[in-house]
Amino acid sequence: MPHAAAEPAAVVRTDERADEPAVAPVARAVDLHKVYGAGDTRVVALDGVSVDFWPGQFTAIMGPSGSGKSTLMHCLAAMDAATAGSVFVGDADLTRLADKELTRIRRDRIGFVFQAFNLVPTLTALENITLPIDIAGRKPNRPWLDTVIDTVGLRNRLDHKPGQLSGGQQQRVACARALAGRPDIVFADEPTGNLDSVSGAEVLGFLRRSVSQFGQTVVMVTHDPNAAGYADRVLFLADGRIVDEMLEPTADRVLERMKHFDAAPVAKG
């Protein structure tokens, strides 16, 4: 398997950027807390997470089941509200925004790839891809749309309904949908969780290319060390905290690191 992280990235890397404070992070969590329930059923999902996501960087978030990795992503993607702390997308503090502004941020600045694809079954592949743009009431940027479609290799499947596509094809449609609106940041929630290894590799390769070729910022939750190997950087979460960070990961190193967690990573968190 070609190691994606080995390719030279088109943009500057995190370690180099430390000396260039002029470049701002695309998304940022500051001392983020998320608590579900109350009393006996109180569950602390996030317990003071602070993290920056830099432009053109592919970040994987890993951790055992229940470590809070999905919750972190939902809070970052303006889909769930934090209990305390701040989430910034660009310079907007999501925790201070009303539903209307959050909606606009989801629509204009965030792309999302779901584990279960979540395509609208009654729309064709192309209609699904342009759905966020349609919702925003805008016209798609045609050359960019063509680029995205060609990159995911779906040109001859555009008129198909999701039911007529394989799982890998559906997820590629979902990726194209996330990218079509040129969002600041794309979040992918276990994008390969429902796919076989070949289809999974195609999807990961596509995400990798979007970072390398188009400078897209991507954040991906996964429990698969191989998937994490495509990223530029891996964050390890446990019990709602960031416990480790690995730059230029390889699948082997990630696997090695995962072994140090007490709980075996059995399912998504």
Next chain:
Amino acid sequence: MLKVTLKGLLAHKLRLGMSAFAIILGVAFVAGTFVFTDTLNRSFTDLFRQTAPDVTVRPVDAHDSSGGFTGADARTVPADVLSGLADLPGVARVDGNVTDQSTFIVGRDGKVVGSGGGAPGLGLTYHDGPAADGSPIVTITGGRAPAGPNEFLFDDKAAAAAGYAIGDEITLVTTGPEPTVHGTLVGTVRFGETGNTIGATLALMDTATAQRLYLGGQHAYTDIAVTGDGSVSNAQLRDEVTAALPGGLQALDDAQIAAENQSDLAQGLSFITTFLLVFAAVALVVGSFLILNTFSIIVAQRTRELALLRALGASRRQVTRSVLVEALVVGLVGSTVGLALGFALAVGLKALFGAIGLDLSNAGLVFEWRTAAVAYAVGVVITLLAAYLPARRAAQVPPVAALRDDVAMPESSMRRRLVVGTALTAIGAGLMVWSLGFDGGLSLLGLGVFAVFVGVALLAPVIGRPIVSVIASPFPRLFGTVGVLARQNTRRNPRRTSATASALMIGLALVSAMAVLGQSTKASVDQLVSSDLHADYVVSNAIGVPFSTGVADRIAQVPGVDEVVPVRFGMAQVDGQDVFVTAADVPAYSRMVGMTVRDGSLAAGDGVVVAADRADELGWHVGDTVTVTLPAGPQNLPVAAVIEPSELAGRLIIPLDVLERGGQLPTDSTVYVSRLPGADASAVTAGIDASIADLPTITAKDQAAFAAEQRAPVDQILAIVYALLGLAVIIAVLGIVNTLALSVIERTREVGLLRAVGMSRRQLRSMVRLESVAIAVLGAVLGIGLGLVFGVSIQQALSDDGVSVLSIPAGQLAVFVLLSALVGVLAAVWPARRAARMDVLRAITAD
């Protein structure tokens, strides 16, 4: 965004159809009502247009608005007026008419043709004078004009219905001194252009015959038709004619006659329109529950998709709008189909009214643009309103729901519902109690009933829960595990269960209220007859119109008959208001019908007898001299007695001769007969029957038969009301089918699981069926409970207007509950089959 909604809608045609159905039925009823009443209106307008000549001359204020139930005006236009008018400049011709409204044709089979629906049997003079539009009023289609005594022409339809051919000997019944008239049919005519008489029959004769039959042989006319030569307008002609008329007569042009008829017609039709629209409203209210329910379920099913749209950046408003767009499409489709179905319904109504004598078979359906506008407005607005709450709730779906496997709609708190529901119920109940405190509170009562309806519907999830628990409590014992599951299912979504039951509740509440009211009315009639009717026989005309005084004379000759007391009805004006008056020989009348004297005396029989409530209204006291204005002029009479209000006796009773002096032709409305003490009842009955055997419309009823006859209209009205409310119940049943089918789909995974762990199809079916029965019975219990409250309240409100006895048809109400359970079983057939047919593997892997 719109594309998502529309494509989703097209992909779920079943869903669309189900939710559109309620709207279709409701709109069909509204559209059908309009089409039918427009058709009726057009038919009558045509009829009037085809009868009114350029100018009509008649006695002042001879216009009769009583609908033919009182005796006819005795005033006439003298014959010499006719010849005087013929010489006026601008007059082409004058034709004298003698018209009678109750001359009925007796067919070959001895039965009266076309009676029963209240359409008049017209007896009139034949002439070939034209209507104002120049077309002949009647055209001879066979035979010849009448040329001698007792030669008649019938309209084509009546002749055919009676089975008569030209040259046959025919029989008529009239109100004149000759109750039966025999003659020869010499020809047939077509009325107007189309021959559409709306159920009336026509018997035409020469002037001398008509004058003999209806005017006691005097050479006069009931009115005169003046036709201009075209040199002046009808209004000018009218003014010229007016100038030439002696006192006591008036001239009216065709426009005035049309306006007069139109206002009568509007009154008559507004009753039918209101009646039908009330049922349309019921259907729509019930339908809106169904729509609300369907959309709630649709939103629940679409939760994941809606959450996805939210995650992709759709705003709350866009999500709400997408549900409302779906509602809009459903509303438009439903209204369109409903409009088409409305035409079918109008055809049905035409047939229904045709069956009771209002023959419209020659009239084409009338379609006004207003009908379409109202149909669309009603259909779309109701659908949007009903879908608004689910649409609002759809917007509450959190975007993160797109990431979860099992998604539940956020349930809003019941508290607001509880507060609003309780408040509305309390206000409604208060209004109902308050309205019973005074007369004429029926509209307030209606408002109260409506508030209670909405209030209870809102409270239904709360009050329904314990009721459902009770209904479902025997399930586990009777059906084992299936019963346990079914019981849990009914409790699972109390909001949905109760919304479904509410639809049935409304229909059954109305049906039960009508049942209570109907039963009470019948019991009241029985009580009235047994306590107040002292006569042994009541003689009346089957079609409600007055009959010849010859009938009373004949009965008086029957051996064993003691007293024969004729009673006449008329319209009079008192204090400027139209009132119904009863005329009779008061002392004799009081021996036939119970009267309790509060003040004064009935013995003299030369004054007015007035019911206490009417006396209070008018400020009349015994000894006062009061003025009762009859057609021929005001009559001054002393008030002889004030009696307790009695439905049977009448509110205002005047001596017979006063009515006759007042210008009403002597015809009887009812004749009361008593037997000599000791006379053989069956022999007297047979004797009376024999004396009137040749008058098929006249019947003599003993007390039991009279009571039965009085009860019959109640049953008829109840039958119509039940049929119309049946529509509401059908919609409610569809609601149950819809809810069950959709909740089965919603529970696909669970159903698959149950099947996977070994539940048989049969068990699955009975689980769904039990759930359905519980919902239906809940609706029945709530509905019948409310119906009892409403029925009793209305009875109380009407206790002074003849419904004095409260009688609850317990057996009938129990049958309603049983029928509802049956309805539950039927409603479950299709959803249960659907659930049972689900593929186990697909069911557990469905998303």
